[in-house]
Amino acid sequence: MKLAVLVSSGGAAFEQVARIVRHDGVDFTVITDRGCGAEVVAGRVNAKHIRIEERDRKLFSTKVAAALQDLRVNNILLFFDRLVSSELFDSVDTFNIHPAALPAFKGLRGVEDAYEAKARLLGCSLHRVDQSVDGGELVSQIACGADPQWPLSRWQKRAYLMKVYCGLVWVNQAIHIEAPDTPVNASHGLPEGWMASFRELQALEAETVV
Template identity: 30%
Template sequence: MTRRRTAILISGRGSNMEALIQAARDPSFPAEIALVLSNRPGAGGLDKASQAGVPTAVVDHRSHPDRDGFEAAMQAQLQAHGVEFVCLAGFMRILTAGFIARWEDRLINIHPSLLPAFRGLRTHERALAEGVRIHGCTVHYVVPELDAGPIIAQAAVPVLDDDTAETLGARVLQAEHALYPFGLSLAAGGRARREGQRVRVAGGKPQPALVSPLLD
């Protein structure tokens, strides 16, 4: 099996990055983590990646006059490390359509909501404000429109009556740590096939419904 050389782009602590690195330790996982790249020199995830033996690089967006220059510098790093696939994991920069087109169907992201609900920021606060009973996270292909790419996989969690944005966010983050490696394995391993705005997954099976609240 050929493992796809994968870069993880981060801006902060890199908790989803850690989950991906851990999953890729298995030699049967279809992706190997070849690079962790951050746009912030002080990102906590850089030290964690180095401690895990993963090469790191910094391309500080503040050192470039425009987004094209910033992305050209990122692209140079990706090419230098032989990267074939890219995961965004808390990468807090909007990518241009040109960069996204260059990595079409090889660029994925995880978002803390059940898309298409709650695109953008403050997803947990908005979920509580809307009174939803089920919330979650989504792994999707990246397209120029924010949080609008074809969905690869989703995980749902219940919303409890006493939840705050912090407690709900912690429950979603735990689900993210399981879902993102699974989504990467589907995309990098060829089991996920994009067809327009939908993604077909080979061997997918129906799951029991999650009901919230669950009554005795």
Template identity: 30%
Template sequence: MRVVILASGNGTNAEALIQAQKGRSYQVVGLASDQAQAKALERAEKLGVPTAVFERKSYDSRLEWEEAIVAWCQSMKAEVLVLAGYMRIVGKSFLEAYPNKIINVHPALLPLFKGKSAIEDAYKAGASRTGVTVHLVDEGIDTGPILSQEALDVDPEWTLEELEERIHQIEHRLYPEAIDRFCQERQ
């Protein structure tokens, strides 16, 4: 299935998805970002994936901005949207254009530690176990149906940076596997 990645930042998950696509049931056909300086754009371009930038400030309304991104995704013939460090709430335009076909990775075992600071929140809470969740996106924040999860037992001696590194290692392996399985089930 044809996949477009939406990313806002560094792009390590996007890079992992692109590098892992060979022999899988998904093909990354584009990457769109809401940040012109996102490292994800450079990573995708180096791997031969077309990119586009849609900065919110360039549009009169949120709706116009979302519709521009959706139109680009549709022009790329995307069948599934994959969020990889996309730091925006996905709005109605996306949900209507891609119902039950938007996937996100979250660096915690949902429903625990929702939101954008999940790793730090788990660390500060002294969680003995956390992990990674891959889920479908719905109207809520980190509330969609769970597709896959993997737990990680936390060593109390780890620094926040060590926990982040271990979470990212799981993401880079689990996310491509979950997307592959999702696409296989829909072909």
């Protein structure tokens, strides 16, 4: 199965997703818009890499869509700090992971905004991308308790783990492993091997989010 990720950061969450599903026949392409850590990650997980340096949103989205068409990839996940346009999300299935329990705390500072609001719940949402900002159809969400007295770094670590989990849900649905409709914080029908690897990652980070 061919899947793509659009990344503008270090790519840590994507790297864990790729490592957990590496034996399940997923062929990843990493697309970036600048030099970033995700390009190094692509090499570590044996993913293809394409850099598209274009600042205009519509032109960038058009070029990404064209690259995916050439690769015959019709499903892409965003770990991205820019908005994309309909030239992309009208052409291929486009999803985003937002580090908050939407519709709360939309925008680029989901974790920081929740922290500053002294929220007691930290969430993460997988949703379809449309013309709105973090307003597309929700695919799945997870949530865990949070303490305003914790340092922001702990909130960010938990958000990282939840991004990995939602990334696994995205892959699971894309490769059509049957997953029943499930409530918040259920396993979403993820393969047990993936869940075992995710639990190991949680133990390594000394945090539990699911």
